[in-house]
Amino acid sequence: MGIWIELGVFVLALAFGWWQIHDVKKAREATQRQRQAEREARERAMQAQQQPPDPPQGS
Secondary structure: OHHHHHHHHHHHHHHHHHHHHHHHHHHHHHHHHHHHHHHHHHHHHHHHHHOOOOOOOOO
């Protein structure tokens, strides 16, 4: 009977570990997406600063 309790605890520990690994992967992906978006926004801002202003339209 005791082996089943130990086996149950072991399975619960494995399930908890898998759940934690899954959460860490999701958080890592979210961080990477956020960093990529920040990098793209920074690049767009730098490109906007580097472009000369449009010449005025003659009237």
